Amino acid sequence: MLLFRCDYAEGAHPDILRRLTETNFEQLDGYGSDPYTESAKRKILQACGCPGGEVYLLVGGTQTNSTVIAALLRDYEGAVAVETGHIGVHEAGAVEYTGHKVLTLPQHLGKMDPGELEAYLCAAEADPNRDHMVWPGLVYVSQSTEYGTIYTREELAKLKAIANRHGLPLFVDGARLGYALASPKCDFGIADMKDLCDVFYIGGTKVGALCGEAVVFPAGAPKHFFTTVKQHGALLAKGRLLGVQFDTLFTDNLYGRIAANAIERAQELIAVLKEKGIPFFLESPTNQQFVILENSYMERIGRQVGFDIWQPYDESHTVVRFATSWATTRDQIEKLREIL
Amino acid sequence: MLLFRCDYAEGAHPDILRRLTETNFEQLDGYGSDPYTESAKRKILQACGCPGGEVYLLVGGTQTNSTVIAALLRDYEGAVAVETGHIGVHEAGAVEYTGHKVLTLPQHLGKMDPGELEAYLCAAEADPNRDHMVWPGLVYVSQSTEYGTIYTREELAKLKAIANRHGLPLFVDGARLGYALASPKCDFGIADMKDLCDVFYIGGTKVGALCGEAVVFPAGAPKHFFTTVKQHGALLAKGRLLGVQFDTLFTDNLYGRIAANAIERAQELIAVLKEKGIPFFLESPTNQQFVILENSYMERIGRQVGFDIWQPYDESHTVVRFATSWATTRDQIEKLREIL
Amino acid sequence: MLLFRCDYAEGAHPDILRRLTETNFEQLDGYGSDPYTESAKRKILQACGCPGGEVYLLVGGTQTNSTVIAALLRDYEGAVAVETGHIGVHEAGAVEYTGHKVLTLPQHLGKMDPGELEAYLCAAEADPNRDHMVWPGLVYVSQSTEYGTIYTREELAKLKAIANRHGLPLFVDGARLGYALASPKCDFGIADMKDLCDVFYIGGTKVGALCGEAVVFPAGAPKHFFTTVKQHGALLAKGRLLGVQFDTLFTDNLYGRIAANAIERAQELIAVLKEKGIPFFLESPTNQQFVILENSYMERIGRQVGFDIWQPYDESHTVVRFATSWATTRDQIEKLREIL
């Protein structure tokens, strides 16, 4: 069946599998001390314009979020996120499991409003009961968000300035960073990330890798972060699996190029959906498109194409998500057009 | 450089990479609901002789230990292990991080003594202060152990009987289960595991996979174990990466066959070490061999071959580990012979 | 200064201090195995109409909440509470610190709406992503609530029926249970609690004791709850301190009688506030009264009487709380009248 359910339906970009195969019988040290991991880190730091920073390669998104957040927070601190933030909803309480509360703000098309962040932090500091409450310890946002929307340079800069002014780092969940950066609506590049947040990660799982998220600490990692990664069960014995993948993705900008494919296909997808008169739930400039389907129609086409059921819209309609990816082909869009 | 440092120096068995490549562009559902994962689970349960059991595919060993242990224990319980048990030493406190104490017994060549376990559990239950102490909640052993030694069928049966009589499950860390089962000294097979413990895992990372540990619950998994896996950051979005690997390893007994290679090479390694008059620290029937090297000699050969420094022996000698693996060749053993 | 800031401004009821003094030099066993603790438990169970239940005496409210909640939940579960619930706001993340998320519902004058609970639990079970989310594990409400409001018998019965139907226990935080039960608007007594929830506690700290909360498990406590209490640092060595206090409070219904004083004084307080034309923020039938003060007026009277600043109302007004207690006298109400 044709799947537009998510951006991780296929395996890896063929270059990655080729490189894994080519290097397969080299004997390499474990836990990330192999030359491919070293090379991947160097290339990532170069692409990010912060050669003095540090990179850690972890396996998955939930794991990366809970590991980084636990490393950045003290026990009495929580993570500020919007109510639809991935850490607060679909990570099975992984952040709370490490002892930290997720403090929620309203969301606006999946985004955090700088004014609301400022108001929240000021109120938290002024609250006469503040010593009886969880202290805000970091600010968490996603680029792109759960709704496929993106922050502009100015918006991220504002969030960072506010967070920093209150003594908090800004952490950007970049599980879909590639797709955000490839969007024509995005007004900055990967080398700007170091200025727009304090720590972020570059998602591999959803952008061409079998697995892997590269955490970038532009100003250096928290002390003993390696041990923290191990303690979270996030340290891969065969670090080469992550090293080779990110080394490949950051050679000749493969990461950027394949992310662009998803955006181009998403534009075609939008055109198809509009052509069919399907109403959009919201406007997304990236690879996730949210539309409103009449329920019986949804059921009918659901037999031929996979999409993700997001939330009820009204009694007879449902919001669903169609996602393109690095692997989506024009042919698949065309087939979808026929089905719709 | 020639590496005998560990059993995870190479990538994956070529069949695995071939299957990953062949299936790469199939669109599959995530989080383990793909047909390869289903097939892998079916084949594993069949090999283990417990078709009614449940299998979960996790990524790495430390992660699997802390996830399974947390799922089996209540807050007031701890895991009983020998003092050299992996969970108590080299997992960065991952078990404690989830709130549970590792309760330690003496080790005997890396193994737990059934009599000592019985005495410990009886004493714990009879202790007048027992309500002020951590309650033993499960028994953890490794097959093979940190020293490459293995439990016999009778020994495991005894440990399980004792643990169960005291109301505790026996959990076997099988990161190197393949090598244990392939040893000529092992008097049982994988289908016996269901009778010799309550939960165990089949290590992929060290036996031919890029990553992956298959947890087998012969009598069914703890409630909502899927959510527990997610909460621990151990759920892979592209579950296919684990599914294809274990499906391949459990097709035509590839897992058993490649494990046997490590044991055959280990026998040749033992012969070479003996030929060179190098004294053994202990006798191991599996793929890890521990010998005592004079320090200056160790340094000299260390320039040509990698091995793992285990512990000081005396002022002028050191215990080191040589490990073979599924990928070790006769040629490599021969080269080592020349170096030594 | 005259304080109406809270219901724990004074020490203990004089009978308690007298009994502590009288029994002071008796040599008693520790950790709650003294006869006063035994007697207190027996009297509480009798008052609650569940002689077969179990009672544990803990020290404070936040401690009791986090200990009981951790004992009732499995790792993958969270506690459902309204957004103003004490556990989610003013307990410094104590519940999250033990690894559990607080799942929030809207509040209505501090109360949980049964219909909204039902809708939430049904949605949680029907959510296609439910396995990636925290499972609701118990329902938490307070009687009386943070706003001094109370649940009727029918409301609690409905909440319990809904929770139980979904497999969850209903836990009632009774830090102010005495004041709730003493309210003329409360249509049930302490002996009904066993039918209206699955576990609750009887607050001593705010109703006449120096410290202490008596947790009642009508159908028996979770396994090894004593050890759980110890693990949470909530076990008092000199258990007599709690035993003597609750034994005194539950002799000749002292608890009920002194709670009634707070309610009578609150009625007089309401009359004074109305007489002075001070608008109420909401109607509360218990010992906490919330009114709206103009800011300059608030500042002025604040020099003579202590009250609790609750939240801003608008730019020039603030919501403040006046609380009466078991110790409040008519004279104090009269003095307040003069100040206002």
Place this chain on the structure above:
Amino acid sequence: MLLFRCDYAEGAHPDILRRLTETNFEQLDGYGSDPYTESAKRKILQACGCPGGEVYLLVGGTQTNSTVIAALLRDYEGAVAVETGHIGVHEAGAVEYTGHKVLTLPQHLGKMDPGELEAYLCAAEADPNRDHMVWPGLVYVSQSTEYGTIYTREELAKLKAIANRHGLPLFVDGARLGYALASPKCDFGIADMKDLCDVFYIGGTKVGALCGEAVVFPAGAPKHFFTTVKQHGALLAKGRLLGVQFDTLFTDNLYGRIAANAIERAQELIAVLKEKGIPFFLESPTNQQFVILENSYMERIGRQVGFDIWQPYDESHTVVRFATSWATTRDQIEKLREIL
């Protein structure tokens, strides 16, 4: 029955009950912001010779240990203690419950050997696998120890110097600090503690209070320690209960004077035990005395006097503990003499 089972069999020193009664109806702010708590803190800091330090009043020993340890450690760190240390044995895993491993060293009559600490810390830092292991984060010792033994000034100074040289604070559990300081064998006073460790607490529960442990941070508390205390459920709403007690204990050196009584009675107890020819298990210079009783004799006298069964000695003998306290009278010692 005559009890020598522990040092918390009686209530509080009568002066404490008197002061609680005298101040009972004063209206005071909660959570430790009352004048008695302020006064207690000031007097403690003065007695300790560190007026610039900070004091926090907590309720019990296990609670204080887990709260302070969690506040001092980062997630990847553990607490170094001897194998009989209270935190590792009789606190129900409260330290592990907060995510931290207790790293154990051998004990020598309950004490930590400076040489062994030094060797352990050096080995931990030199271990090639150190990044895969829990990092030592603080050193924990008790004064007096579980066996009633005490550290000399020189021993503590050495432990502190070693710990600090390796970047770790030394934390002294002073649940029985009063009895240690009152011992004629102790060669330093309470004002020396600030130089001999980095943080310590002054036990009230076992030395005359109903409850309460005063944590002293000579160089200031960890950031937001108040919130940490609250998060651990260790913050008392009626802080006056702790404030009045410690204020009384530190007025006219009541704490030191009543501790001295326990030591004087212990000397008499030793004389009685020797007179009766009962062999000592070890020599203790404080209020806990450990002797070896023949089992049938033990059973017989156990009907008339309470003592604590410590551990089996051999098949027909048992080690038991007799403890004196601030409240023990000469008359009680005499009665014991008659029973023995």
